[in-house]
Amino acid sequence: MTPRGILIALTLLLAMVSAALIDKRSEILDELDLLEEASAKAVDATVNAGITLEIDRIRLALERARSTPSKDATPHLALGLGDGRLSLERGEIVLRATTVRAAVPRGAHTVEAIDAKGIKLSGGFTLLPVAADDSTAAAAGTVRVPRADFDAMRPNLAVGATAYFF
Secondary structure, three states, X not given: OOHHHHHHHHHHHHHHHXXXXXXXXXXXXXXXXXXXXXXXXXXXXHHHHHHHHHHHHHHHHHHHHHHOXXXXXXXXXXXXXXXXXXXXXXXXEEEEEEXXXXXXXXXXXXXXXXXXXXXXXXXXXXXXXXXXXXXXXXXXXXXXXXXXXXXXXXXXXXXXXXXXEO
């Protein structure tokens, strides 16, 4: 075989190896995409399961609070974060309900202090009274309650009462 023939044979061999490597690289990239997608779905499912578990736990606690006979039940707050609906409840009785602006996570909290400036909850959260026409967004850790509703709810709450955010 002539040197030129050897060079052509080597060039063809290199071209075939390059094509095979490019094809293998493409397969690996496709597989990586599938693995990343599966990983993202698994993470999403885990997060959703955690949120669902927390919501279920809070709903169960709220149902327990509501199932206590109304005359014996202590008042508690229930805030539906999805619709911004805050209600003061005693057992199954809704004493007062209003729409609020909230920037708080889901969870159950205990009332730690009550005064005309706000209701302080465990976890550093606060219910603040605002003017009825105030449309300012809530700062992190706060629930903005219209003043009239705040003033109506405040006397019915006591330190140690529970606030459910779900």
